[in-house]
Amino acid sequence: MTMSHTGGRRRPPTIHDVAREAGVSRGTVSRVLNGGHYVSPAAQEAVNAAIRKTGYVVNRHARSLITGRSDSVGFLLTEPQERFFEDPNFNVLLRGCTQALAAHDIPLLLMLAGTEDERRRITRYITAGHVDGVLLVSSHSGDPVAQELREAGVPLVACGKPIGLGSKVSYVAADDRDGARDMVRHLLSLGRRRIGVVTGPLDTPGGVERLAGYKEVLAEEGLPIDDDLVVSGDYSRASGEAGAERLLTQAPDIDAVFVASDLMAQGVLATLQRAGRRVPQDVAVGGFDDSPAAVAASPELTTIRQPWDRISAEMVRVLLAQIGGEDPAAVILPTELVKREST
Amino acid sequence: MTMSHTGGRRRPPTIHDVAREAGVSRGTVSRVLNGGHYVSPAAQEAVNAAIRKTGYVVNRHARSLITGRSDSVGFLLTEPQERFFEDPNFNVLLRGCTQALAAHDIPLLLMLAGTEDERRRITRYITAGHVDGVLLVSSHSGDPVAQELREAGVPLVACGKPIGLGSKVSYVAADDRDGARDMVRHLLSLGRRRIGVVTGPLDTPGGVERLAGYKEVLAEEGLPIDDDLVVSGDYSRASGEAGAERLLTQAPDIDAVFVASDLMAQGVLATLQRAGRRVPQDVAVGGFDDSPAAVAASPELTTIRQPWDRISAEMVRVLLAQIGGEDPAAVILPTELVKREST
DNA sequence: TTCTCTACTGTGAACGCTCACAGAAGCATG
DNA sequence: CATGCTTCTGTGAGCGTTCACAGTAGAGAA
Structure with a gap:
């Protein structure tokens, strides 16, 4: 591995240098660089060897200047x-x-x-x-x-x-909707019937869809959709805390909460624990995202994984x-x- | 605000267009673009007006090609x-x-x-x-x-x-060293005397320095540096949990832990709580970083803020x-x- | 043979900019 | 009047690449 530019900052090799080294023209080198169509195997090989030898790297500025693309x-x-x-x-x-x-x-x-x-x-x-x-x-x-x-x-x-x-x-x-449906069905399958929800911001599609999934499943199961069970947040931890507090006063008999983000769920957990509710024994909590916050929470959060x-x-x-x-x-x-x- | 290129993707204006519009040469426009030295006020103004009118933006690729800089x-x-x-x-x-x-x-x-x-x-x-x-x-x-x-x-x-x-x-x-010193002094000021430490990785300067600060302060106070009080981690939450477990078995009488990162401190908190130790009553815990993890923890972490x-x-x-x-x-x-x- | 087609190669001419240089104009100095 | 200096301006060259085009050579078809 002999590098021609050892130490210091030498002028880097150009396509000309490669062409000379390979005994072909700029055009041929350029063709090799861009997919190698209409290039003979011999030329192909010579060019590749020359590139390795000179340590040539294409100058993207020059390329961008003429192609109009920036490749970024x-x-x-x-x-x-x-x-x-x-x-x-x-x-x-x-x-x-x-x-x-x-x-x-x-x-x-x-x-x-x-x-x-x-x-x-x-x-x-x-x-x-x-x-x-x-x-x-x-x-x-x-x-x-x-x-x-x-x-x-x-x-x-x-x-x-x-x-x-x-x-x-x-x-x-x-x-989002399907994920919310899965979570709510999961909570139902555990026997929970008074399921609160802390939504995301309702001017975002995620917020809207997750709430819609929640409502759909309840409706399908013939459960009432109690307004007291629905509070909204903004995905932040603080809004999760506030939301849980509202839930606890509006509907103290909740046995589960579906929270539209893990970060908010962290806040919900904190509030519930402060209020003396055990999770999951008294209240089950489901998050959304499966972010690192989910395992950082205690207890670790059941959640919906988004395939990031x-x-x-x-x-x-x-x-x-x-x-x-x-x-x-x-x-x-x-x-x-x-x-x-x-x- | 009339834009000449409404909709579609037209060829953007070049320095030539600006020069023509302003009634000067490329060179003058270029000089204005690069600090405006050796440019008369009149030309300066004409060029700026032309730039506004044409919506000209410099083509960084062309510039980079000649200057050799990439401006990134x-x-x-x-x-x-x-x-x-x-x-x-x-x-x-x-x-x-x-x-x-x-x-x-x-x-x-x-x-x-x-x-x-x-x-x-x-x-x-x-x-x-x-x-x-x-x-x-x-x-x-x-x-x-x-x-x-x-x-x-x-x-x-x-x-x-x-x-x-x-x-x-x-x-x-x-x-790092000074921060660690502050934290350990703080723990001492609270009356704690059996202060454990969970270090960062000791092949990093942060890990080494924070441990050094800890040892320095103990030495200055005439306290023994007990090897059982020192365990090392890798800044991850999991290593914080493991470290706390080792501390609890090696030195069950600890009344404080200085943890070299907030994330590890989260793990330490979890382990302590599982072991039935109250924080801060039984064991005080100090973190490092003042990352968002510090306020996400419960109880919220006392920590050393890095001025990010x-x-x-x-x-x-x-x-x-x-x-x-x-x-x-x-x-x-x-x-x-x-x-x-x-x- | 002659023509066409395909596979391949080399050569100017850009792309839009900056830089070096040459020159002009204004003004003071000799 | 020449000379120098300073401030300002325009011009040609060239940065390293791709692209269009013009070739060349060889193979197959007419």
């Missing part, structure tokens, strides 16, 4: 970041996307658009073509950035179904397809019940 | 990612760096080098000049990537003092300085004791 994608957060960064799911998603993209040799640019100023700057950056597409993580409706990007024709894939955008935007989401690894993989797949010219697509992935100590 | 930096994780992604500190650091860079209009590329393969690919990518510098997050010693990057002359700033690399590499770190916002800001500052040609530098930032329920 943005990972865009348009909300106050605390929300996401304290959410363990977010981590998993970010990692999954980075890895899925790495497999295609595409770097991920992390973009935070918390303030109005940042939003403007980033919108400019993106619409200027500095990324080929955007993975959008934003749950709330009426996101102006998403709207603008869509109108500018930037390939876009959202995580979770975006509300308020036309149907022409791709998204990948877990089957598949979600990120699909987001990348759909985005790349769209960059490649395909039409937008929606992908819904199944969830899974994970039983632990809290039920 | 990498955020590199060289360890098995689970470790970091489950660590709430990591989030804060990543966000801080992204924002600090955004202020300079520099995008952050997230790079995960978990496997050997990825390591190779990413090293190539970086040494090919696709980023101007690297923010390195890797605690363990003997990291081959860091070594290679250093040798290739890539500007580099580590988070936490890297072991094993020459002293010529920049880093930014919290004052300042750490990220300093990392970016030092990296940019180094990219600008300055010499490497080390920055140590003070920590702060945060009192909560567990002591």
Whole structure:
């Protein structure tokens, strides 16, 4: 392994150097670099050898300049970041996307658009073509950035179904409703009949769908849907605590709670324990997400696993397809019940 | 606000378009773009107006091609990612760096080098000049990537003092030793005398320094340093549980534990509670990091705050300085004791 | 033979920018 | 009037790549 550029920063080899070394022209080297069609086996081999010998790496700037592509994608957060960064799911998603993209040799640019100023700057950056597409993580409706990007024709894939955008935007989401149904059925199967629910924010599809699943199952079982059993939260731990308190006063006889996120469920557990209710003996608690928070809780949470690894993989797949010219697509992935100590 | 490129994807305006619109030459526009030296006020104004009117955004690829800079930096994780992604500190650091860079209009590329393969690919990518510098997050010693990057002359700033690399590499770190000293002194001030410690991994500077602080204070107070009081962990929650179990068998009379990370402290709390010890009445527990895990724990953790916002800001500052040609530098930032329920 | 088709190769001409340089204009100095 | 200096401006070249096009050579068909 002889490296020609030992120490210091030498001018890196260009496609010319490779061509000279291999005894072919730039064109041929370029063809090898881009799939190797219309290249003779001999030339192919010579070029590859020359690349190894010179330590050549393509200059992406030069390539991007002429192709118009940037061969990079943005990972865009348009909300106050605390929300996401304290959410363990977010981590998993970010990692999954980075890895899925790495497999295609595409770097991920992390973009935070918390303030109005940042939003403007980033919108400019993106619409200027500095990324080929955007993975959008934003749950709330009426996101102006998403709207603008869509109108500018930037390939876009959202995580979770975006509300308020036309149907022409791709998204990948877990089957929230079905997951909620599984959890509520699970609680029923344990003999629980007074099942409270702490919903997510109801201006997000996840919040709405999980509540809908809860109501559906109760209705199917012929159980009444008591308004006192329904309180809403915002996915944060604090709102879980507050929600549980409201539940305990409105419906002190509850024997189970379905909580629309693990983080909120942590809060629910804390409140229940403070109130002297044992989990799961007195009150069973079911979470949602199967985030690291689920095993960090005590007792460990029974929860609904969102297939984050598949979600990120699909987001990348759909985005790349769209960059490649395909039409937008929606992908819904199944969830899974994970039983632990809290039920 | 009239946008010339409404809908669809039109060819974006170039520096030529701006020059024509402003009635000047490319050179003048370029000068305005790069600080505006040697440009008359009249030309300055005309160019700015033309930029606004055309909606011009500089093509970074073209610029990078000639300048050799990429105007982007990498955020590199060289360890098995689970470790970091489950660590709430990591989030804060990543966000801080992204924002600090955004202020300079520099995008952050997230790079995960978990496997050997990825390591190779990413090293190539970086040494090919696709980023101007690297923010390195890797605690363990003997990291081959860091070594290679250093040798290739890539500007580099580590988070936490890297072991094993020459002293010529920049880093930014919290004052681990001093933080540990604060915590142990705090526990002593509460009247505790049998203070156990769960250390971090001892091949990391943080692990070593925090233990050193613990020992120093005990020595200063004339207290014996009992080997039974010292167990080591790896910063994970599970290792906190295991560590607490060992402590309870080796030294059942402990009345306090200093735990080198909040995540481990969560595990310690769980084990103590299972063993019937009340926190803080029977055993006081002090964590380290002041991560979100600290308030997620019950009781909420007394801990040592690492100034992550300042750490990220300093990392970016030092990296940019180094990219600008300055010499490497080390920055140590003070920590702060945060009192909560567990002591 | 001659023509066509396929597989392969080399060569300018971009892509949009910055940089070095040349030059102009204004003003003071010799 | 020449000379120098400073401030400002325009121009050509070139960064490293891909793309379109023009070839070449060999095989098969007419």
